[in-house]
Amino acid sequence: MRKQQLFAYVLVALISQSYTVSVTGGQTLKGTCLDNEYWNNKGFCCDKCHPGYKLKEKCPEPNKRSECVKCENGTFIENSNHNDNCFSCRKCNRANSVEKSPCTFRSDRVCGCKSGYYYKKLGDTGWECSRCKECGSGQMIAAQCDGQQNTKCQCKENHYAVNKNLCKPCVECQDECPDLCKSSTPPNPLKSAKPTSPPGSIPHILVPVCACITVLALGVFMLYEGIRLWKKKRHASSSQKSSPASEDQTLIITVSPDTEHNESVPFTNQQTEQNGKLPDCVPREVKIHEFFYFVLDEVPIGRFKELVRRLGVSEQNIDRAERDHRNSKDAHYQMLKVWSDSGSGGGNNVLPWHRIQMFVDTLKEMYLVNCADNIESKFLSQDPSTSN
CATH class of the missing domain: 1.10.533.10 (Death Domain, Fas)
Structure with a gap:
């Protein structure tokens, strides 16, 4: 019996934390308003204003509509609301900026940038039109400069990056040029177990060829001197x-x-x-x-x-x-x-x-x-x- 009483107390406490009883004559509970409504401090729910409209007067009693008025020119509200004022539309007055879409009572003005510039944000509200980057020597365009994205560059084929704006052609085997480290002859499966020569080493065939050329040149020279x-x-x-x-x-x-x-x-x-x-x-x-x-x-x-x-x-x-x-x-x-x-x-x-x-x-x-x-x-x- 004692356990049942304790359980009842806990249930009542949880219900009391989720709801509050209205002090007015009605018994509407706070938190039961619909998505298109808001809680009036008088103890009942009022309807919200549609997008593009602001609240002029709250609803006088339950089941009565609020009084809303349209936003003035140069202002807007995008969502359903019970705001007393509309938001001012932004102005496209930055250098090299253009208007992409006009200001309406339901939407803000959209600003963009001229060709050759991109939209760059500065903090939470600031912005500017910055000049698009040009790819440097040995580079090619990986992504075009458009909207809020600057030009993205990458090195051309068989080139390696020296810095952000310069790529040089590969001329020898190195970490940035792995293609030059590959052997031109196909691997022999019978010799695959043997360790390969390090990158940049002289092919083994050149050693006997150079030796033969040296011996031949020496023989010709000695023959000439003898004659x-x-x-x-x-x-x-x-x-x-x-x-x-x-x-x-x-x-x-x-x-x-x-x-x-x-x-x-x-x-x-x-x-x-x-x-x-x-x-x-x-x-x-x-x-x-x-x-x-x-x-x-x-x-x-x-x-x-x-x-x-x-x-x-x-x-x-x-x-x-x-x-x-x-x-x-x-x-x-x-x-x-x-x-x-x-x-x-x-x-x-x-x-x-x-x-x-x-x-x-x-x-x-x-x-x-x-x-x-x-x-x-x-x-x-x-x-x-x-x-x-």
């Missing part, structure tokens, strides 16, 4: 074989001025054989090509241009020799030829003794003493100045 050295030795040996006979026929002796006839008298082969050797007063004349090839092997390549400059060869002739001959020894031979042609005496293809002595003295001035001594011992061993 060149063989031709040089053959030319030198042929010149050495022909030089003794020609030297015997071109030996000259100069008669002193107090003799009756001032002329040169050639020695014959018979006189040379009788004497056994040349007299000390007769200088030895050397074939030009024999001297040149010996000098080319003796003088360091790095000092050669300095040597010919000291010998009087002009820079113009040095440059011409280097342009005409890719091989350095051929160019140096041409420089020596220019030097020998600028001298006098000796005859055709013959270098006189005093020119060789000048050559040796120049080498000594350059501190190339070993080169000078080797040339002097080979070509100036019968120096007339050393005779008794």
Whole structure:
């Protein structure tokens, strides 16, 4: 019995919290008004005004209508209401703004923006027309600028973003360019278990190809050098074989001025054989090509241009020799030829003794003493100045 009384008390308390009893003569409960009604403080429900109308007088008693009036020009109310005033319509007076739809007593004026601008909200009530964004270099339009949405840009294909307004083309494998990291050859299913090479590594096929090209180039270079050295030795040996006979026929002796006839008298082969050797007063004349090839092997390549400059060869002739001959020894031979042609005496293809002595003295001035001594011992061993 006690439990039933407690349950009754709780039920009465819940009902009393949900409803209030009207203090007027009627017994209408607060909270029982319909959606198109509102609670009047006099203790009954009144009807609401329709959209576009405002409340002028509340209903005087239950089942009586409220008095409503239409909103004035420039004002509106969108929903059913019991407001005393209407809302003012907004004005499209912002820069670059236009009117999309006019103000009516049931709806507010709708504002928009000119072409090239979009509607941007500023807080709860503020707004402005902002210029549409233009996509930068390497970008394309992902979404057009329209209404309240600005232009959306994205990188073109095979490009990556540098900043918001710039995309650059992919040129190598990197995180932003994964397409360049893919192998151009289809994977072999038999080798799929093996680890793949890291992105950007050189394909394995290039290694043997580069090695073959290097070996082939080295072989061609060695073959070229071998042929060149063989031709040089053959030319030198042929010149050495022909030089003794020609030297015997071109030996000259100069008669002193107090003799009756001032002329040169050639020695014959018979006189040379009788004497056994040349007299000390007769200088030895050397074939030009024999001297040149010996000098080319003796003088360091790095000092050669300095040597010919000291010998009087002009820079113009040095440059011409280097342009005409890719091989350095051929160019140096041409420089020596220019030097020998600028001298006098000796005859055709013959270098006189005093020119060789000048050559040796120049080498000594350059501190190339070993080169000078080797040339002097080979070509100036019968120096007339050393005779008794």
